[in-house]
Amino acid sequence: MRKTWDNSDQCGAGAPAHVSAGGTRDVWLRKCGPSRAFPDSVNIGTVPIRPATVLAPMAGVTDTVFRRFIKQLGGCGLIMTEFTSADGVLRNPKVRGRYLHFYQDEHPISAQLFGSDPRLLADAARIVEDLGFDLVDLNLGCPAKKVVKCNGGSGLLRDLPLIRKIFESVRAAVKIPFTVKFRAGWNDDEIVCVDLARMAEDCGLCAVALHARTREQGYSGNARWEWIASVKQAIKIPVIGNGDIRSPEDACAMVAQTGCDAVMIGRMAPANPWIFRQIEQYAERGSYVQPAEADRYQMIRTYFQMLLEEEMPGAEGKMKQFASWFTHGVPGGAALRKTIYEAEGGAEILSGVEEFFEAKLQAQPL
Ligand SMILES: Cc1cc2nc3c(=O)[nH]c(=O)nc-3n(C[C@H](O)[C@H](O)[C@H](O)COP(=O)(O)O)c2cc1C
Numbered sequence: 001m002r003k004t005w006d007n008s009d010q011c012g013a014g015a016p017a018h019v020s021a022g023g024t025r026d027v028w029l030r031k032c033g034p035s036r037a038f039p040d041s042v043n044i045g046t047v048p049i050r051p052a053t054v055l056a057p058m059a060g061v062t063d064t065v066f067r068r069f070i071k072q073l074g075g076c077g078l079i080m081t082e083f084t085s086a087d088g089v090l091r092n093p094k095v096r097g098r099y100l101h102f103y104q105d106e107h108p109i110s111a112q113l114f115g116s117d118p119r120l121l122a123d124a125a126r127i128v129e130d131l132g133f134d135l136v137d138l139n140l141g142c143p144a145k146k147v148v149k150c151n152g153g154s155g156l157l158r159d160l161p162l163i164r165k166i167f168e169s170v171r172a173a174v175k176i177p178f179t180v181k182f183r184a185g186w187n188d189d190e191i192v193c194v195d196l197a198r199m200a201e202d203c204g205l206c207a208v209a210l211h212a213r214t215r216e217q218g219y220s221g222n223a224r225w226e227w228i229a230s231v232k233q234a235i236k237i238p239v240i241g242n243g244d245i246r247s248p249e250d251a252c253a254m255v256a257q258t259g260c261d262a263v264m265i266g267r268m269a270p271a272n273p274w275i276f277r278q279i280e281q282y283a284e285r286g287s288y289v290q291p292a293e294a295d296r297y298q299m300i301r302t303y304f305q306m307l308l309e310e311e312m313p314g315a316e317g318k319m320k321q322f323a324s325w326f327t328h329g330v331p332g333g334a335a336l337r338k339t340i341y342e343a344e345g346g347a348e349i350l351s352g353v354e355e356f357f358e359a360k361l362q363a364q365p366l
Helices: 064-073 086-091 094-097 118-130 145-149 154-156 160-173 191-202 223-235 248-258 274-284 291-309 316-326 333-342 346-363
Strands: 027-030 042-044 047-049 053-054 109-114 133-139 178-185 207-214 239-242 262-265 288-289
Touching: 047 109, 047 288, 053 274, 064 291, 086 094, 086 109, 086 118, 086 316, 109 118, 118 160, 133 154, 133 160, 145 154, 154 160, 154 178, 154 291, 160 191, 178 191, 191 207, 207 223, 223 239, 223 248, 223 288, 239 248, 248 262, 262 274, 274 288, 291 316, 291 346, 316 333, 316 346, 333 346
Parallel strands: 053 262, 109 133, 133 178, 178 207, 207 239, 239 262
Antiparallel strands: 027 288, 042 047
């Protein structure tokens, strides 16, 4: 089923996926001409982010397993938790355990909070700081009705005075760098991104991340990178650009077109977890390695094993979801997705994946 956030056929200047043509090499080196300018690193307050790439927070996706998995593949400078209710953090220890649990090898890591009460958000930010997070982030982008109804996420974009109170309250509560991730505005008639970014800078926030769509757009249409450029021109603190990066070429294009200090990648990460490393390679030498079928197989098994080892709640659902993203565009992927959706239990899902890839690898010339 097509998800509301899936606009894969509408946008992105990304290059099509290329598959190894066989032969003795199992990877295919993509030649892209001279390397493109891409920031090596960015400092968010006192925290150096190297390289200047961020894994976008994604509810249901960026749990500790996925974050570590991305980190291990290399090239990702900062990882973030999925958004977490400030109210939940304060009232319910289970929320803390489930959403704010991380391992030492995840540093630097940012915790993203949502809510609309300045005092509760400040208290929750203190907890985040005490837990050892390197940064705390405020979500002003979530378009989900249940979040907006309580004035959280993008709901706040229509109330800049309240946002100021939240900024001030959280800023005063913690020493760690405080950042905000937001959409450009509620709709095309109410674009607030530049005003909001200036306010963030005024209130002592250390960076802003803009998903260059309105709330009304949801995930449809194209991200409008010109809004990122406008924000970059208006403030001095680092600007992280987000929206529709599907390839290393896109990442470099965003930097070139907007002047942003770092890029943030969401939906492409589960589809191509190597994208961060590829950006690093592309920036360094103008080419990047395209993983072969055997790498994809190894990768999906590693992730599934990590999920099972962590005894993650909902691991089975996550495996199904991930397999579906990950096999998008892979020849024969539809058949595998069907097998996986019908499978019962983690072990059965894993064996469906193993059969699929083993058959593919056997059919390939060595
Ligand atoms: C499944 C899913 C969950 C998301 N959850 C969050 C979230 O918890 N917090 C947030 O700020 N944005 C969330 N987002 C938005 C992403 O962080 C990102 O802004 C958006 O997907 C655009 O970037 P992309 O084009 O690289 O995917 C989510 C997106 C998806 C697809």
